[in-house]
Amino acid sequence: MQVKQVFAHYERSGHLTGNFEYCPYCGAQLELAASERRLRPTCPSCGFVQYRNPAPTVSVLIVDGERVLLGRRGASPGKGTWSLPSGYIDYEEDFLTAAIREAKEETGLEVEIRSIINLVSSFVSPRFHFLGIYVAACVVGGKLVAGDDLEETEWFPLEGPLPEMGFQEDVGIIEMYARGFTGLPVDLAYATADGR
Ligand SMILES: [Zn+2]
Known part of the structure; x- marks a missing residue:
């Protein structure tokens, strides 16, 4: 791989x-x-x-069977293209809680984090340098509705074809997952909204 x-x-x-x-x-x-x-x-x-320092961000691969949820971006960087739901980690937040919050804000869905897939350094522009933490999640509730930075959400096959993606980072992560790398285990005290 x-x-x-x-x-x-x-x-x-x-x-x-x-x-x-x-x-x-x-x-x-x-x-x-x-x-x-x-x-x-x-x-x-x-x-x-x-x-x-680079800003840590979290991106969420929300998976349902053989499908992955993507959103069309309403803001820069990558406005108009598709990406995984993602965002900054608030100072008082752990990255797992941030992933659950971002998923809810951008897709309306309640998710549980299942694994950590990979980490990525993204030199996006002189202003933006992200350390992206990519996690996989499953849906446990909520209702799909695009929000926050996303204008539209849609399920796509994990195996593709994918729509016009804003970041090759996301494509690589989706491919890794589709090829069977489901990632590292996560701390269940934080990976679920109610800390089970
Ligand atoms: Zn001074």
């Missing part, structure tokens, strides 16, 4: 966008200064250093 875990959607060299211009603590203008092997925006007044 061929596995791809790093996806770059742009030429990464030379980009330094998305950095703060002013110190969020004292308001002084930041300057690039050497810090732990690289130049980082640094406050000459109070010493604040802006470290940038």
